[in-house]
Amino acid sequence: MHATPAPIVSIEDLSRYVGQVVTLRGWLYNKTGKGKLAFLQVRDGTGICQCVVFRPSVGDEMFAIADKLPQESSLTVTGAVKADARAPGVPGGYELDVQSLQVIQRAEDYPIGPKEHGTEFLMDHRHLWIRSSRQWAVLRVRATVMRAIRAWLDDHGFIEVSTPILTPSAAEGTTNLFEVDYFGDKAYLAQTGQLYNEANIFAFNRVYCFGPTFRAEKSKTRRHLTEFWMVEPEIAFCDLEQLLEIEEQFVSHIVQTCLRENADELRVLGRDVSRLQGIAPPFPRMTYDDAVATLQDIHTRLKAGETVEAHGGVPLQGIEDPDLLKIEWGMDFGSPHETALTQLYDKPVFVVGFPSAVKAFYMEPYPGRPEVCKSADLLAPEGYGEIIGGSERISSGELLEQRIQEHGLPMSAYKWYVELRKYGSVPHSGFGLGVERTVAWICGIEHVREASPFPRLLNRLYP
RNA sequence: UCCUCGAUAGCUCAAUGGUAGAGCAACCGGCUGUUAACCGGUAGGUUACAGGUUCGAGCCCUGUUCGAGGAGCCA
Structure with a gap:
């Protein structure tokens, strides 16, 4: 007699499968480990789930594969769904106690790491x-x-x-x-x-x-x-x-x-x-006429060195140069004008x-x-x-x-x-x-x- | 088009005009609950490009390229 294959489920639905053995299909988002434990964060497009690989449970060979798997490798992983408040992820709170995993493709040298990156680098790798x-x-x-x-x-x-x-x-x-x-x-x-x-x-x-x-x-x-x-x-x-x-x-x-x-x-x-x-x-609702008057008032007060209060009593933010707020009736708003008005x-x-x-x-x-x-x-x-x-x-x-x-x-x-x-x-x-x-x-x-x-x-x- | 700032290891950044360094990533080893783990080790460089000043330039000067933020522009 054959065991029933584990159902393939989405991470967003994991909470409905607590105590059951399921299969996730996705990509290795990140991983960490400690000795005989490997924590694989697997994403499947619907969320991120921590998959816990314990060496004595899966054997040395499978553990070594999991422990060495590079970021963004594709894989399927099968295990029992466990509720655990320590489990990170999206939505988090549930993890997979891994029984077996299969690598679909090892991804080598994925360029985007879990550290900071600059805008140009990230945009080149959009x-x-x-x-x-x-x-x-x-x-x-x-x-x-x-x-x-x-x-x-x-x-x-x-x-x-x-x-x-x-x-x-x-x-x-x-x-x-x-x-x-x-x-x-x-x-x-x-x-x-x-x-x-x-x-x-x-x-x-x-x-x-x-x-x-x-x-x-x-x-x-x-x-x-x-x-x-x-x-x-x-x-x-x-x-x-x-x-x-x-x-x-x-x-x-x-x-x-x-x-x-x-x-x-x-x-x-x-x-x-x-x-x-x-x-x-x-x-x-504010009329253009009132908006111009308000901006002129803000400009005058900022030039006089006063602090202008935005909504909630905090000072107006993001106005580098008060003169950018100069306006006369008939002029269109620039972004500094909009920035000031919306903070009110x-x-x-x-x-x-x-x-x-x-x-x-x-x-x-x-x-x-x-x-x-x-x-x-x-x-x-x-x-x-x-x-x-x-x-x-x-x-x-x-x-x-x-x-x-x-x-x-x-x-x-x-x-x-x-x-x-x-x-x-x-x-x-x-x-x-x-x-x-x-x-x-x-x-x-x-x-x-x-x-x-x-x-x-x-x-x-x-x- | 204008203003300001920037370009150094795969990535993020350091480095008084005097031997180019760290963290992360990679690779090797250790650890049973990690949350960007931690600890030890290895490897990694035409300092954007071109020219100039200098005994000596990553650093100073000129030009170029590329990028970031902002302004203008946005019926």
């Missing part, structure tokens, strides 16, 4: 770095964010309608677009799906597009990628006030879903989840009503105050910057044509877009949320490059 527990955790959170985005929109009457990535020349400056050859013509990688979204709402009402967007900007900061993912909902019969309510519900749902489903990942990242638990509607609140903050001159041509002006438009940026807390840009769109065909002319844009390229206002125009609004910045904020990581599996940056196209 294809391997994603195996490390912190990167693994971030990308698991990213997957949750993307799932939460779709789930909330799908549950609130939106349908996903894809917009093109290859687009004709449309905007005035093509310097920030990636140009591609399109059978002898020039085409550009999309930096937004919004204009197409506006066509789609007249067919489907609430829509969203969700995919990669491309910006050929020579930005070298912790907040910029040249390829990033953006979700852009667009809503018919919706004004700016209604839009902000949708945005705060949407963002809160994303954050709360991550807290609920990624507690282990956020623990691996050492994230202070108390900074996220209170993320719920309503978010504070413990939630994301809306800045509403930017000058029309610094925003896109299609934003609806305020009645009686045409120099200001119905636009709102949502700035994430803790200095993570703008995660949403949104606005109510111009619904009048005449005004839209006027704006296109004022911006020196080619009317022919926008013929179809203006035509949308001819056949049943309605008030409508929409916004775009950047996935990587949102993930970086939720995870509490320094740089958006870690929020993308294979990030593309100014000087980074490999691997």
